Amino acid sequence: MEMHSVGSHPNPPLPFPFEAVPSRTPSRSRTLRCNEYGMPRAVGRVGSGPPSLARSLRSATLDAPESFVIDTRESTGPGAINGLGVSHGKLTACALFRPVGIMILPPPPRTCQRVLLLVAALAAGLSHQAAAAAVLPRAAADPPPPLRFRDNGTFHLSVFSDLHFGEDQAGDGPAQDRNSVRVLGAVLDAERPDLVVLNGDLINGDSTYRHNSTHYVDQVVGPIVERQLTWASTYGNHDHQPNINGDDILKRERNFTGCRTQKMVHANSSGTTNYYLPVYAADCSNGSGDASASECAPELLLWFFDSRGGFYYQGGPQPNWVDGSVVSWFNATRANITRAHGGRVIPSLAFVHIPINATGALQSEEGVDSNYQPGINEEEVVEQGEGWCADGRQDGTCTYGGQDVPFMRALAATEGLVGLFYGHDHANSWCYKWDALLPGMTVRGNGINLCYGQHSGYGGYGDWARGGRQILVSLDKLRELSVDTHIRLETGDVVGAVTLNSTFNKDSYPASPDIKTYMSGASGEGYRVYTESTASPRHGTLDGQTVVTAAVYAGVSLLVGRLLHGTL
Numbered sequence: 001m002e003m004h005s006v007g008s009h010p011n012p013p014l015p016f017p018f019e020a021v022p023s024r025t026p027s028r029s030r031t032l033r034c035n036e037y038g039m040p041r042a043v044g045r046v047g048s049g050p051p052s053l054a055r056s057l058r059s060a061t062l063d064a065p066e067s068f069v070i071d072t073r074e075s076t077g078p079g080a081i082n083g084l085g086v087s088h089g090k091l092t093a094c095a096l097f098r099p100v101g102i103m104i105l106p107p108p109p110r111t112c113q114r115v116l117l118l119v120a121a122l123a124a125g126l127s128h129q130a131a132a133a134a135v136l137p138r139a140a141a142d143p144p145p146p147l148r149f150r151d152n153g154t155f156h157l158s159v160f161s162d163l164h165f166g167e168d169q170a171g172d173g174p175a176q177d178r179n180s181v182r183v184l185g186a187v188l189d190a191e192r193p194d195l196v197v198l199n200g201d202l203i204n205g206d207s208t209y210r211h212n213s214t215h216y217v218d219q220v221v222g223p224i225v226e227r228q229l230t231w232a233s234t235y236g237n238h239d240h241q242p243n244i245n246g247d248d249i250l251k252r253e254r255n256f257t258g259c260r261t262q263k264m265v266h267a268n269s270s271g272t273t274n275y276y277l278p279v280y281a282a283d284c285s286n287g288s289g290d291a292s293a294s295e296c297a298p299e300l301l302l303w304f305f306d307s308r309g310g311f312y313y314q315g316g317p318q319p320n321w322v323d324g325s326v327v328s329w330f331n332a333t334r335a336n337i338t339r340a341h342g343g344r345v346i347p348s349l350a351f352v353h354i355p356i357n358a359t360g361a362l363q364s365e366e367g368v369d370s371n372y373q374p375g376i377n378e379e380e381v382v383e384q385g386e387g388w389c390a391d392g393r394q395d396g397t398c399t400y401g402g403q404d405v406p407f408m409r410a411l412a413a414t415e416g417l418v419g420l421f422y423g424h425d426h427a428n429s430w431c432y433k434w435d436a437l438l439p440g441m442t443v444r445g446n447g448i449n450l451c452y453g454q455h456s457g458y459g460g461y462g463d464w465a466r467g468g469r470q471i472l473v474s475l476d477k478l479r480e481l482s483v484d485t486h487i488r489l490e491t492g493d494v495v496g497a498v499t500l501n502s503t504f505n506k507d508s509y510p511a512s513p514d515i516k517t518y519m520s521g522a523s524g525e526g527y528r529v530y531t532e533s534t535a536s537p538r539h540g541t542l543d544g545q546t547v548v549t550a551a552v553y554a555g556v557s558l559l560v561g562r563l564l565h566g567t568l
Helices: 118-123 173-191 213-226 246-253 324-340 357-366 405-412 550-564
Strands: 002-005 019-021 029-034 040-046 070-073 085-087 090-092 096-105 154-160 195-199 231-234 275-280 300-304 348-351 417-422 431-434 448-452 467-474 483-489 494-500 517-519 528-531
Touching: 154 173, 173 213, 173 467, 173 483, 173 517, 195 213, 195 417, 213 246, 231 246, 231 300, 324 405, 357 405, 357 431, 357 448, 417 467, 417 483, 431 494
Parallel strands: 002 096, 019 070, 154 195, 195 231, 300 348, 348 417, 417 448
Antiparallel strands: 019 096, 029 040, 029 070, 085 090, 154 467, 275 300, 431 448, 467 483, 483 494, 517 528
């Protein structure tokens, strides 16, 4: 491989960036390089075509100050490596590149630490991250304006749980992640929500590395940012692992326009995603992110809680319940908001990753009926406090320590709380009204609806069709503390549609079908997804993704290995 040096630089060249040339006649060309902020800068253009290819390239953070020129031209020749193109605002796998050389330019005024090329990500072991993005993260994106109902008095949330990006990076993980991105895009296109909720286990942190763990955030939020939507996250036990922590995930999320995820409780033991978001009427012109200081009273409050679990960063096991410091903050903040608006009861919804103990009691003591609580019910509830002793020990001798009792008391004491939504148990997707004192419990339910989401990602266990829970709020129904909800599957089907109102648990609904989807290997046309009810494959559309075959990946890895060892 030939190396071209332009100017001088004291640091040795890295093998990651490649000059790309066409293997056949090019139809367009871009020359890109990092600017002083580590972002793409177009420095040349030949021909015409879609918007700048810079928007379709991911950034791989590397510890190198060089600036690299990358000439990218569309080509379709053999031995090429899949790249990304842009067509009418949608990414397409239309550009193919092959590595032919490295060009080193003098460094820009500030250190350029981001090399923008799919091959760079492949060489760094980040192929599935590099293959996904339509937008690049920015440093310190501006916060979005306060949430508001639509002019017709409705507000729509799409909830995704257990995406598990970054699993099995050397195996099926990249394909799983591409399919997870496809699921996100398909559901969002069908539903067009006002807010997306990422309800825990965004990243499979127990299988990622410290140097790339938070980079998966780019892939998770890519479909949301592409569609100019906004989102709010909670973090789950797989987001808290030895090589990843909630604060770093939040920092990465905040690089993107549209992020509403916050941290309002700063105790060392509190976790990260504990906060609330007010939702105002459409005609409220002076709403504030601080509901207690806003001149307009919110019409709806959205509460987010970090149930923690997993492991401390570079440490031992972390408790798997909402911390006491968070419960105290929740009680005080709720009281302040109520007092600020003359004692008015503001309806609310709440989100957390791990279910509370009441969920397990409802399943085991009351039983889940397929018509009164439609949804998948294939797994015993794994609840907050499970596996811990009441004295804080986790030594395998206890099944449940009761540490979520303060949180349950706070929830039960919250007037106007319509529902608590969670994930964690991939094989459950039902809702249940908690309105009684259940056997073995000390907290009586106040009528709050407890709802699972739908396992949304191809990472994690379970083959039930992926999808997302939809929550449809209208001001008219909200006055009666009622909301509609259903699950939109990747297949396009709508299942489990119910109304969470005063008669839920008594109203009969159609049972949810038991649909499963399976991912096969790669082919020239893409990754195929099979449903249990069909014998023929359903082709995944893989919006905005490239299909990188194992053979190409192996070839690039071999090439990089030789470069690293100086044998090429």
